[in-house]
Amino acid sequence: MKKIFQNKFFVICLCIAVVISAVPSTLALMGYRSLSKSIVGTVTAPLQWCVTVVGNAFEGFGRYFSSVDLLIEKNEALEEENQELREQIDRAELLERENERLRAYLEIKSQYPSFRMEEAMVIGHSAGNYATHYTLNRGTIHGIAVNMPVIVREGIVGYVTDVGLNWCMVSTLIETESSVGAYIPRPGVTGIVSGDYTLRDEGVCKISYMDQNADIAVGDKVYSTGTGSVYPADLCIGEIVSIDVDEYSRALVATVRPAVDFTDLQWMMILTGYEKQSGGGMAS
Amino acid sequence: MAKYVLGRHAQTRSEMLRHIGIIGGSLLLCSVLQVSFFARYPFLGATPDLIICTVLCVSYFCGRYAGGITGLAGGFLIEAIGTSGITLLPVIYFLFGYVVGFYSRAVIQKRYSSYLFYLGIALAIRATVTVLYAALTYRNLSLPTLLIHTLLPEAAGTAIAGAILYVPMQLLCRLLKRKRTGA
Numbered sequence: 001m002k003k004i005f006q007n008k009f010f011v012i013c014l015c016i017a018v019v020i021s022a023v024p025s026t027l028a029l030m031g032y033r034s035l036s037k038s039i040v041g042t043v044t045a046p047l048q049w050c051v052t053v054v055g056n057a058f059e060g061f062g063r064y065f066s067s068v069d070l071l072i073e074k075n076e077a078l079e080e081e082n083q084e085l086r087e088q089i090d091r092a093e094l095l096e097r098e099n100e101r102l103r104a105y106l107e108i109k110s111q112y113p114s115f116r117m118e119e120a121m122v123i124g125h126s127a128g129n130y131a132t133h134y135t136l137n138r139g140t141i142h143g144i145a146v147n148m149p150v151i152v153r154e155g156i157v158g159y160v161t162d163v164g165l166n167w168c169m170v171s172t173l174i175e176t177e178s179s180v181g182a183y184i185p186r187p188g189v190t191g192i193v194s195g196d197y198t199l200r201d202e203g204v205c206k207i208s209y210m211d212q213n214a215d216i217a218v219g220d221k222v223y224s225t226g227t228g229s230v231y232p233a234d235l236c237i238g239e240i241v242s243i244d245v246d247e248y249s250r251a252l253v254a255t256v257r258p259a260v261d262f263t264d265l266q267w268m269m270i271l272t273g274y275e276k277q278s279g280g281g282m283a284s
Numbered sequence: 285m286a287k288y289v290l291g292r293h294a295q296t297r298s299e300m301l302r303h304i305g306i307i308g309g310s311l312l313l314c315s316v317l318q319v320s321f322f323a324r325y326p327f328l329g330a331t332p333d334l335i336i337c338t339v340l341c342v343s344y345f346c347g348r349y350a351g352g353i354t355g356l357a358g359g360f361l362i363e364a365i366g367t368s369g370i371t372l373l374p375v376i377y378f379l380f381g382y383v384v385g386f387y388s389r390a391v392i393q394k395r396y397s398s399y400l401f402y403l404g405i406a407l408a409i410r411a412t413v414t415v416l417y418a419a420l421t422y423r424n425l426s427l428p429t430l431l432i433h434t435l436l437p438e439a440a441g442t443a444i445a446g447a448i449l450y451v452p453m454q455l456l457c458r459l460l461k462r463k464r465t466g467a
Contacts, residue, residue, distance in 0.1 A: 009349060010382055017356050017378040024363065024371040 101267045104153035112232070114275035118142055120150075120268050123167070133175070134158075138270060139166040147230050149271045155236030155259035156180065156224060157268055170268070173237065173258050174205045181227035182207055182237055182256075189214040190225060193237050193256055203262060204241065210252045216243060222256050232274045303460055307342055307354055310456065314338045315361045322441075330434060332441035335362045335373075336406045339381045340446060341453030344399055346460070348385030355381025370420060372413065380409055396450065403446045407439045414438060 004010055101119075108115065124135035138144045140163055150157040150170045158172035171178055176195040183190040184207075191210040199205060207222060220240045226233025238258040246253050314334035322331040335358040343351020358381075359373030384402050418430055 004383070004386060010352065013352050013356055013378055013382070014375070017359070017374040020356075020360050021363075021371045021374045028370065 097266075104267075105269065107153055108151065108269060112274065115232070115269075115271055116273040117269040118144065118272050120144075120168070120270050122266050122268065133161075133172070134170045134265065134268070136168050136170060136268060136270070137166065139164045139168055141165055143272050144168045144270055149231045149235075150268050151235060151271060152260055152265065152268055154261075155238065156231060157260050157262075157265065159230050160270065168270070172262055173260075174200050174203060174262070176200070178205070179228075180231055180237060181225040182222050183225050184214075184216055184220045184222055184240070186217075186220050187215040189216055191254075193222060199255060204255050204257050205238075207240070207254045207256050208246070208251065210254070212251055214252055216240060216252065216254060218242060232271065303350070306456060306460065307346070307350065308357070310342075310453075311335070311338055311354060311358050311361065315358065318362065326437070327441040327445070328437050330437035330441050332438065332445040333406075333410045334442075334445055334449070335359070336377065336380070336410055337403075337442065337446035337449045338453070339377050340384060340399075340402055340406050341449055342457070343381040343385035344388050344402060345454055345457035346385070348382045351381035351385035352378050353381075355379070370417075372416070376409060376413060380406065399450055400447070403443060406446065407442055410442055411435050411439060 120136035120138040123137045148160045160168045161171040162169040174195045179194045182193040191207045193207045196206045222237040224231045224235040236259045238256045240254045241257045242255040318334045339355040342354040355377035359377035363371045
C-alpha cells in the first residue's frame with residue numbers, strides 16, 4: 001500500500017480527482033451550476049439524443065409485438081362479448097315474437113270477447129309458391145274439430161279441413177275449396193269470397209255473386225258476414241285489388257288480396273267456439 | 285503524463301491516441317447508456333452502473349495507469365452527466381481503478397474468477413456510494429427499503445452487466461496489445 005502512495009502518477013491523479021470532485025461539489029452547494037457539468041452536458045447531449053432515438057426505436061419495435069398480443073386478447077374478449085350480445089339479441093327477438101303473438105291474441109280477445117281460442121303453432125306447410133295448407137300442432141285432444149275457423153290478428157287464415165290426435169290441417173282462403181260469405185261495408189254489398197285455381201298462385205282469391213250495379217272500388221275492405229257454419233261475422237278477409245265483369249253472366253267479379261300474409265305465418269288461433277251474433281248460440 | 289496514461293502499452297503518439305479514443309469512446313458510450321437508456325428502461329428494476337464495470341475491465345486488462353485514468357474520467361463524466369449535487373465519484377472510481385490495476389497485475393492471475401472477485405468489490409463500492417448519496421438526498425430513508433428497492437436491483441443489474449462486459453472488454457484490450465506488438 002505504501003508503494004502505491006509513493007507513485008507520482010497516483011498522487012497527481014488523486015489530487016486532480018480531489019480537485020475535480022471538490023470544486024463542482026462546492027459550487028453546487030453554493031447554488032452555482034458547475035461549469036464542468038455544463039460543458040460535459042453540452043458534449044454528451046447529442047449522444048444522449050442518439051441513444052434516446054435508438055431506445056425509442058427499440059421501444060416501438062417491442063411495442064409492435066406487445067400490441068399484437070394485446071390486440072389478440074382484446075379481439076378474443078370482444079368476440080366473447082359479441083357472442084353474448086348475439087345470444088341476448090336472439091333471446092330478445094324470441095321474447096319480442098312471443099310478446100307480439102300474445103299481444104295479437106289479446107287484441108283479438110278484446111275485440112271479440114266471445115271467442116274461445118286455441119293457440120297453435122305451424123309445424124308444417126305444403127310446398128309450392130304459396131304455402132296455402134298448414135299443419136298445426138293442435139288436434140282432437142285440444143278440442144279441435146273439422147271446420148273450425150283459423151284466424152290471426154290481421155284476419156281470416158282459413159279453416160280446419162282435417163284433424164288428428166295432436167295435429168290438424170288448415171286450408172286457406174285462397175284454396176279452391178274455401179268459400180266465405182262476405183260483405184263490403186262501404187257500399188253495403190254482399191258476396192261470396194272463394195278460392196280460384198287461376199288466382200291461387202298469385203296469392204289472391206275472388207269475390208263473386210255481387211249485385212251487378214254494386215258500387216265497389218279498388219281498396220274496399222272485405223269482411224265476413226257470419227252466414228254459414230264456419231266463420232263468425234266481421235272478420236277481415238282482405239281488400240279489393242281489381243274489379244272485372246264476368247263475360248257470361250255480366251256480374252261483377254273482384255279480386256281480393258287476403259289481409260293475412262300466408263308466407264310468414266308461425267302462430268295461429270283456432271276458434272274453438274264463438275257466439276253467433278244473429279242467433280246468439282254457440283258455434284262448434 | 286502521457287506516458288502514465290499509456291501505461292506500458294502505448295509506445296507512439298498515434299498508438300496513445302488510439303488507446304485514448306477506444307477506451308474513452310467505450311467510457312462515453314457506457315456513460316450515455318447508463319444515464320439515458322438504462323435510466324429509461326431499467327434492467328432488473330434499476331440502472332446498472334456500467335461505468336464502474338468499464339473501469340474495472342480497463343484496469344483489470346490494461347493496468348493501473350489506464351484504470352486510474354479511466355476511473356477518474358468515468359467518475360467525472362457520470363457526475364457531470366448525472367443530476368447529483370455532490371461529486372465524489374472521480375475520487376472513488378480513480379482509487380478503485382488504480383488499486384484493481386495494481387493488484388490484478390501484481391498479485392492475482394488473469395482468471396475470470398479473480399475478475400468476479402473484483403466485481404464483487406465494485407458492487408460493494410457502488411452500494412456504499414448509493415447509500416451515501418441516498419442518505420444525503422433523503423433524510424428519513426430506512427436501510428431495508430433502500431436495500432429492497434435500490435441496492436439489490438442495482439447490484440444484480442451491475443453484476444450481470446459486469447459479467448457480460450468481461451468478454452468484449454477483454455477482446456478490446458487484447459486488440460490494443462496486438463496492435464502495439466504489430467507496430
